[in-house]
Amino acid sequence: MPDQAVTLKDVARLAGVHPATASRALNPETRPLVNEETSRRVLTAAAELGYRPNAVARSLRTRRTHTVGVLIPDLNNPLFPPIVRGLEDRLDAAGYVALIGNTDGDSTREQRIIEQMRARNVDGFVLATAHLRNPQLGHTAEAGLPVVFMNRIAEDYSFPSVTVDNERGARMAVSHLVALGHERIGYIAGPQDVSTGLTRYRGFQAAMDAAGQEVRGDLVTFASSFSIGEGYRCAQQILSAGGCTAIAAGNDMLAVGCYEALDDAGLSCPRDISVVGFNNMPFIDMLRPPLTTVAFPHYEVGTQAAQLLIEQLNGDEGPVKALFLAPELITRRSTAQVS
Amino acid sequence: MPDQAVTLKDVARLAGVHPATASRALNPETRPLVNEETSRRVLTAAAELGYRPNAVARSLRTRRTHTVGVLIPDLNNPLFPPIVRGLEDRLDAAGYVALIGNTDGDSTREQRIIEQMRARNVDGFVLATAHLRNPQLGHTAEAGLPVVFMNRIAEDYSFPSVTVDNERGARMAVSHLVALGHERIGYIAGPQDVSTGLTRYRGFQAAMDAAGQEVRGDLVTFASSFSIGEGYRCAQQILSAGGCTAIAAGNDMLAVGCYEALDDAGLSCPRDISVVGFNNMPFIDMLRPPLTTVAFPHYEVGTQAAQLLIEQLNGDEGPVKALFLAPELITRRSTAQVS
DNA sequence: TTGTAGGCGTTATCAC
DNA sequence: GTGATAACGCCTACAA
Numbered sequence: 001m002p003d004q005a006v007t008l009k010d011v012a013r014l015a016g017v018h019p020a021t022a023s024r025a026l027n028p029e030t031r032p033l034v035n036e037e038t039s040r041r042v043l044t045a046a047a048e049l050g051y052r053p054n055a056v057a058r059s060l061r062t063r064r065t066h067t068v069g070v071l072i073p074d075l076n077n078p079l080f081p082p083i084v085r086g087l088e089d090r091l092d093a094a095g096y097v098a099l100i101g102n103t104d105g106d107s108t109r110e111q112r113i114i115e116q117m118r119a120r121n122v123d124g125f126v127l128a129t130a131h132l133r134n135p136q137l138g139h140t141a142e143a144g145l146p147v148v149f150m151n152r153i154a155e156d157y158s159f160p161s162v163t164v165d166n167e168r169g170a171r172m173a174v175s176h177l178v179a180l181g182h183e184r185i186g187y188i189a190g191p192q193d194v195s196t197g198l199t200r201y202r203g204f205q206a207a208m209d210a211a212g213q214e215v216r217g218d219l220v221t222f223a224s225s226f227s228i229g230e231g232y233r234c235a236q237q238i239l240s241a242g243g244c245t246a247i248a249a250g251n252d253m254l255a256v257g258c259y260e261a262l263d264d265a266g267l268s269c270p271r272d273i274s275v276v277g278f279n280n281m282p283f284i285d286m287l288r289p290p291l292t293t294v295a296f297p298h299y300e301v302g303t304q305a306a307q308l309l310i311e312q313l314n315g316d317e318g319p320v321k322a323l324f325l326a327p328e329l330i331t332r333r334s335t336a337q338v339s
Numbered sequence: 340m341p342d343q344a345v346t347l348k349d350v351a352r353l354a355g356v357h358p359a360t361a362s363r364a365l366n367p368e369t370r371p372l373v374n375e376e377t378s379r380r381v382l383t384a385a386a387e388l389g390y391r392p393n394a395v396a397r398s399l400r401t402r403r404t405h406t407v408g409v410l411i412p413d414l415n416n417p418l419f420p421p422i423v424r425g426l427e428d429r430l431d432a433a434g435y436v437a438l439i440g441n442t443d444g445d446s447t448r449e450q451r452i453i454e455q456m457r458a459r460n461v462d463g464f465v466l467a468t469a470h471l472r473n474p475q476l477g478h479t480a481e482a483g484l485p486v487v488f489m490n491r492i493a494e495d496y497s498f499p500s501v502t503v504d505n506e507r508g509a510r511m512a513v514s515h516l517v518a519l520g521h522e523r524i525g526y527i528a529g530p531q532d533v534s535t536g537l538t539r540y541r542g543f544q545a546a547m548d549a550a551g552q553e554v555r556g557d558l559v560t561f562a563s564s565f566s567i568g569e570g571y572r573c574a575q576q577i578l579s580a581g582g583c584t585a586i587a588a589g590n591d592m593l594a595v596g597c598y599e600a601l602d603d604a605g606l607s608c609p610r611d612i613s614v615v616g617f618n619n620m621p622f623i624d625m626l627r628p629p630l631t632t633v634a635f636p637h638y639e640v641g642t643q644a645a646q647l648l649i650e651q652l653n654g655d656e657g658p659v660k661a662l663f664l665a666p667e668l669i670t671r672r673s674t675a676q677v678s
Numbered sequence: 679t680t681g682t683a684g685g686c687g688t689t690a691t692c693a694c
Numbered sequence: 695g696t697g698a699t700a701a702c703g704c705c706t707a708c709a710a
Contacts (some may be wrong), residue, residue: 346686346687346688347687347688347689348687358687358688358689359688359689359690362687362688362689362690363689366689369689392687392688393686393687393688395686395687395688396686396687396688396689397687397688397689398688399686399687399688399689400687400688400689400690401688401689401690
């Protein structure tokens with residue numbers, strides 16, 4: 001009850017000092033400026049009154065809200081919860097909170113969310129929604145706000161970023177299939193206007209090349225989104241081309257769609273067709289068969305992205321950092337020796 | 340570039356009016372107070388300068404941040420992303436944003452998060468973490484901030500809430516097993532200090548009672564958390580008691596643990612043992628076998644909770660509302676006629 | 679070491 | 695209908 005109303009002035013009065021002195025005593029940064037005995041009186045008074053600084057007033061004055069905007073495609077994609085938690089945990093440790101925005105892959109919506117977040121004076125942005133060519137990004141950066149990319153990057157490395165080494169990951173997946181004796185490998189590529197989709201596709205091509213295998217055009221399809229539905233559609237297309245013994249998918253969602261297409265076609269995985277995904281998203285190991293996929297530390301993507309942003313927020317100078325987390329092939333039951 | 344610096348004063352100057360007038364013209368609420376021609380001039384000036392009101396300054400003055408604190412156990416639990424999205428979407432439509440906090444079921448942590456959110460002057464709280472006896476809640480409510488419970492409730496209906504009719508849902512699940520001819524039904528109860536765990540357990544008892552079946556003590560186990568690990572442990576315990584043909588679980592996570600225990604015991608679901616869950620969480624239909632479970636509209640839990648909070652924020656008077664969403668049994672392949 | 683004063687950008691309450 | 699003024703709570707030169 002003796003709450004909300006307690007302000008710096010109240011603390012100062014109780015401690016018998018001027019509000020300015022109380023302010024200095026309360027702030028660890030400026031505390032050295034004030035007499036030790038005085039500052040102890042202030043702290044005691046503050047504790048007694050249950051004083052809590054008004055973050056809004058402070059922000060108005062300091063022009064920092066200790067708030068960051070985070071844009072992701074969709075929280076319902078199981079890949080993101082662990083990433084977001086990593087982000088929030090690391091931000092929290094530094095005194096920041098995240099505002100989460102879901103773009104649903106809609107750039108108009110994305111633009112609107114960015115506007116709103118800027119209206120709320122976020123101190124910076126973490127974007128998991130980068131397109132290779134990203135018009136609205138210009139405005140954001142132009143406004144001088146720190147930006148970090150995560151999971152996806154734009155076309156160059158002009159912004160700090162945290163991603164997986166997608167090309168290598170895709171090569172690992174495809175090489176695994178090759179090692180199992182597969183010679184006609186299909187590929188479901190993700191959207192080619194985002195880095196994950198494009199880079200993994202390149203990894204597929206590189207691995208096929210290295211194995212001396214021909215990439216058959218009719219066994220490669222392009223999904224318009226990383227969704228189960230698109231995975232289903234693309235898989236059907238590959239199956240109708242005929243003759244393939246394994247399918248690599250641009251991510252786990254596409255692989256799940258692939259499972260459904262195999263089911264509908266009366267085919268068994270891995271007996272008839274091997275399938276490999278990418279992401280190792282939560283619960284993907286509970287599918288039947290458990291999916292072979294390329295893993296990376298989701299939580300760490302979040303913590304590292306937060307870290308990069310915090311460094312910028314702290315004004316740390318230095319070159320733009322691009323972090324590449326190492327992918328790891330997780331072999332489960334969806335891939336087998338070609339029969 | 341001609342950005343951040345543009346303030347109300349600038350707009351006023353360009354429009355040739357006093358800042359106070361510009362403020363009135365810009366705010367739809369107060370616009371009627373100002374001459375139409377004048378207000379047009381102001382709006383034009385604002386548009387020309389790319390004016391965006393400073394939310395922080397406004398908050399300091401109006402004492403409203405249009406921010407709400409949302410506490411959930413863990414975003415990694417697949418149940419929550421859709422709920423959170425519903426919440427955010429509805430809040431967004433009303434001009435609010437959510438601050439998400441994960442408590443990990445730790446009440447110390449919860450307390451800390453609540454403190455932080457209050458320091459940020461959130462306008463209200465939505466809690467998905469209620470315990471039946473909830474000490475810290477007192478403080479929160481005491482401070483006069485609106486609170487809404489979602490998914491779980493506390494011991495009485497003194498706060499607005501949105502939940503599923505858990506008892507009915509559990510009865511539906513158990514009755515389904517009874518209808519399939521099962522006579523020795525095991526139950527993995529969730530934690531009894533939260534409403535979902537307790538109420539569903541009561542539903543189980545009620546259904547058994549209605550069916551004239553005895554509840555065998557050795558076939559009922561209590562999980563200390565809604566986790567896969569606890570589901571595994573409890574299922575093993577039930578299996579070692581022997582003689583049961585079906586297991587109902589307090590939620591889907593527990594049911595997943597149950598699947599693993601059956602696997603390890605070399606038992607087949609549903610041939611040897613039928614399993615039914617609760618929640619119909621995302622991707623649960625991709626398990627093998629697809630899980631029979633009790634569904635409810637996740638997204639709507641979020642939108643309704645947001646709605647209840649917004650009503651309070653708007654000062655709408657009236658009785659405390661407790662919304663119960665209807666559960667629905669989703670019959671899949673994990674339950675079968677007793678053999 | 680502490681007090682003074684001004685202002686961050688808005689909005690509410692007066693007058694006119 | 696509009697302008698002047700003060701205040702929201704805090705921070706920070708600058709002065710003492």
